[in-house]
Amino acid sequence: MTKKLLLFLSGRARETDAGLVTMAIPAMARWAESKSGLGASCKRTQVIGCLLAAANFALVVVFWGKARRIFAKTKTPLWLSVFYWYCAANTVFWAVGAYSLSQRSLDTKGQA
DSSP states (O other), X not given: OHHHHHHHHXXXXXXXXXXXXXXXXXXXXXXXXXXXXXXXXXXXXHHHHHHHHHHHHHHHHHTHHHHHHHHTTTSOHHHHHHHHHHHHHHHHHHHHHHHHXXXXXXHHHHHO
16 A cells, blocks of 8 residues: 555656645646635635645655655666655745745735
């Protein structure tokens, strides 16, 4: 089960990559907001999308022991280190993005 999950998250499975789906949600919500003028519902969707993207990267960090064993068969130690820190940094990036977007959404409500 975990191996299938890690292959799915890494994009190595034949199905759609989870990163594509989770990053498309905030992008599409932002586009819909700019085109339609819908404010609060699009902001909530953007925050949820950012949290899903953060969770997508966090799963690799959480399951790193298993992921390292799977990827070590075909990847170098340098690649493993870079991939781990890439996922950790993106977890923080998307979580901070969700937080700042939610705060900006609250500021907009206070000004109206």
